[in-house]
Amino acid sequence: NYYAILMAGGVGSRFWPVSTTEFPKQFHDMLGTGETLIQRTFSRLTKIIPKENIFILTNQRYNDLVLEQLPEVQQKQVVTEPAMRNTAPCILYASLKIQKDNPDAVMVVAPSDHWIEDETAFIANLEQSFIACSKSDILMTLGIQPTFPNTGYGYIHYDKESKVARKKVIQFTEKPDYDTAKQFLSTGNYLWNAGIFIWSAKSIITAFSRFQKEMTALFEKGIQVYNTKEEGDFINTNYPLAENISIDYAILEKAENVYVFPATFDWNDLGTWGSLYDKLDKTEANNAVVNANVLAVNASNNMIRTSSDKIVVVDGLEDYIIVDKEDVLLIYPKSKEQDIKVVLKKVKEKY
Ligand code: GDD
Ligand code: MG
Structure with missing residues (x-):
């Protein structure tokens, strides 16, 4: 029953x-291991879930990329x-599709x-959570020990005194502002x-039928065509009518039956070049290098990546992101990595 x-x-x-x-990041070999992120994630999940029960949710435009990378x-x-x-x-x-197929389905x-290094610990955490969710009407999250007031994450206020492995969540807060995140951490x-x-x-x-009534009505309306030939037409017409909202705001901030399992594995969401830098092995000058052949003089703590194994000579640069692609070369301070989103917009306007 695992999905x-x-x-x-x-x-x-x-x-x-x-x-x-x-060509988004999940389809790239970001870590330079020979596997793309989605391939790594898929193979991690097959250790506990039958292959045919793993569903990939993606935009129509990435359908062929998924099939190509996950044969x-x-x-x-x-x-x-x-x-x-x-x-x-x-x-x-x-x-809804999965439930139609198997009413007893339990899913991750x-x-x-x-990035998850200790896959054995991850699978053990998952198995414990599966067992708990098979028995009880609960929504389980996996919690990571926070290290700084990152405003890009959801924060889970939980009952620390609880002696059982899964802790009751008092309040889930998605992406708090900096001051709130700081106060949470303290x-x-x-x-x-x-x-x-x-x-x-x-x-x-x-939970959806309680907290997202409209969305639930919209998708339940088509339930009889799910997993049939007519599904495509229904979805093409109706999917765009759904509210644009993440699961964190739509359900987790609102539901009262949320629980958390403090994770026992190392985790990194590989959200930025800096977080990738943190996870990669470093050269003696503390640069993280993917594909490139680097000659570094007075250059350290840089994230350097080229699309093929190009020679990169760098002198006098510290804490920079240096990324080369056929048509673009980015040289950008790591401290401003969050702004790359904004810069990209400007680039699109200009070129
Ligand atoms: N299929 C599909 N469709 N996937 C999507 C869509 C969509 O429209 N939008 C985002 N995703 C995928 C992303 O590719 C990613 O794998 C995942 O859903 C989460 O989306 P993000 O956009 O990366 O979310 P986030 O990082 O802002 O926040 C979430 O993750 C944090 C941890 O990394 C939240 O759950 C936070 O609470 C959490 O701390
Ligand atoms: Mg993310």
Whole structure:
């Protein structure tokens, strides 16, 4: 009864110029291991979930990329979205499809682009969560020990005194502002939301019908055509009508039956060049290098990546992102990595 929903519809714009709308980061070998992020994630999940029960949720435009990179996946496992509506609509849609197929389904909802080193610990955490969610009507999150007031994450206020492995969540707060995040951190009763969720199809659909009535009515209206030939037409017409909202705001901030499992594995959401730098092995000058052959003089703490194994000579540069692609060369301070999103917009306007 174990299923997975792999979310692979994001664009990863802070990883420009490597990640683009045509070819987002989950389809790239960001770590230089010979595997793309989605391939790594898929193979991690097959350790506990039958291959045929892993569904990939993505935009229609990435359908062929998914099939190409995951040859074991059949077309019916790729759930395509005709419009970008963030994670809530696609999770509801896929959950309804899965429930129609198997009313007792228990699933993990996972991003396709994260770094998890200790896969054994990850699988153990997942298994414990699956067992808990098979028995109870709960929405399970995996919590990460926070290290700084990152405003890009969800924060989980939980009952620290609880002696059981899964802790009751007092309040889930998605992307707080900096001061709030700082205050959360100082109390010590908060975890970061890893963005990996476990629940039964029944529990998540129940939560949607309570907190997202309109969206639920929209998608339930088509239930009789799901998993049939007519599904495509229904989705093309109706999917774009769904509200653009993430699962965090749509459900997790609102539901009272949310629990958290403090994760026992190392986690990194590979959101920016700097977070990738942190996870890569470093050269003696503390540069992280993917593909390039680097000659570094007085140059350290740089993230250097070329698309082929080009020679890169760098002198006198510290804490920079140096990324080369056929048509773009980016040289940008690591401290401003969040702005790459904004810069990309400007580039698109100008060129
Ligand atoms: N199929 C599909 N469709 N996938 C999507 C869509 C969509 O419209 N939008 C985003 N995704 C995918 C992304 O590719 C990513 O794998 C995942 O869903 C999460 O989306 P992000 O856009 O990366 O979310 P976030 O990083 O802002 O926040 C989430 O993750 C954090 C941890 O990395 C939240 O769950 C936070 O609470 C959490 O801390
Ligand atoms: Mg993310």
